[in-house]
Amino acid sequence: MTVRTRAAATIAALLSTTIAASPATAAPARADLTAAVADRLHDRVSDPTTADRATVVTPARQHGDWAIGTAVLTTRPGSPDFPDGRLFLARRTDGTWTVALEGEPRFAELAGQAPIVGDAERALLVQHDGRHDGQVSTTAGGDLRTGMALPFAVGQAWTMSGGPHGWSGAAAPWSSLDLAGGDQRVLAARAGTAYTMCTGWVRVIHDRGYATDYYHLWNNINVNGAAVGQGAFLGNTGTDVTCGGSASGRHVHFALRQNNAYVGIGDHNVGKWVPQNGASA
Numbered sequence: 001m002t003v004r005t006r007a008a009a010t011i012a013a014l015l016s017t018t019i020a021a022s023p024a025t026a027a028p029a030r031a032d033l034t035a036a037v038a039d040r041l042h043d044r045v046s047d048p049t050t051a052d053r054a055t056v057v058t059p060a061r062q063h064g065d066w067a068i069g070t071a072v073l074t075t076r077p078g079s080p081d082f083p084d085g086r087l088f089l090a091r092r093t094d095g096t097w098t099v100a101l102e103g104e105p106r107f108a109e110l111a112g113q114a115p116i117v118g119d120a121e122r123a124l125l126v127q128h129d130g131r132h133d134g135q136v137s138t139t140a141g142g143d144l145r146t147g148m149a150l151p152f153a154v155g156q157a158w159t160m161s162g163g164p165h166g167w168s169g170a171a172a173p174w175s176s177l178d179l180a181g182g183d184q185r186v187l188a189a190r191a192g193t194a195y196t197m198c199t200g201w202v203r204v205i206h207d208r209g210y211a212t213d214y215y216h217l218w219n220n221i222n223v224n225g226a227a228v229g230q231g232a233f234l235g236n237t238g239t240d241v242t243c244g245g246s247a248s249g250r251h252v253h254f255a256l257r258q259n260n261a262y263v264g265i266g267d268h269n270v271g272k273w274v275p276q277n278g279a280s281a
């Protein structure tokens with residue numbers, strides 16, 4: 001169906017999903033930043049199949065004893081499983097790095113102190129403190145008005161080639177939409193601070209604990225903590241799977257996050273649309 005017309009809502013299969021909290025295991029002290037971040041990421045992802053998944057750590061800004069960047073646990077390109085990506089903040093004390101990932105209480109604490117974090121960025125990152133970790137639900141506290149537009153220009157005819165589905169295939173929560181069409185220019189759904197997680201993958205951190213992911217992009221912008229306005233160009237639709245996952249045709253895999261986890265996009269207000277979950281992903 002095209003997203004210019006208001007489609008009849010499909011029967012909403014209301015998902016009530018709880019994300020299990022990952023064990024907060026302390027990583028061993030590390031003098032090497034990249035190794036310290038990789039250790040922390042492996043600690044946070046409880047999936048036992050992750051041992052052979054490569055980690056891509058990008059310390060985009062480092063100054064003195066502080067660093068901020070992105071960490072992605074990849075999957076094989078073409079795999080039905082998608083990569084897992086987090087922002088990280090790190091502080092070096094007595095020669096060893098302490099790492100906090102997006103979604104951990106320590107992340108907000110470091111974001112409040114780090115001199116390498118800009119003022120506008122700091123205001124958004126300190127909200128991502130993991131307070132709701134372990135009790136994330138699709139209800140978003142009952143307020144589902146995201147203040148977001150669809151990730152393309154008004155007046156363009158785009159097609160939703162995939163209704164609500166998981167970040168990684170059918171896995172709940174159904175956070176993601178597949179969109180393509182028009183001028184194929186993918187735009188920020190709301191103002192925020194943008195990060196390139198991996199080639200083809202941009203995350204924008206918004207206010208009120210929301211964030212949006214855009215994957216499979218071609219010609220993606222390369223940013224780390226850049227302020228973007230609503231409608232800022234992020235890249236073109238594409239089929240990029242550099243950090244893993246699959247894309248059968250050109251599109252943007254657009255996903256909603258809140259409080260550092262993917263949340264069901266169903267019933268959330270996005271532009272003039274309120275996506276509804278279908279019977280299957």
Ligand SMILES: [Zn+2]
Binds near residue numbers: 162165176177178254
């Ligand atoms: Zn998708």
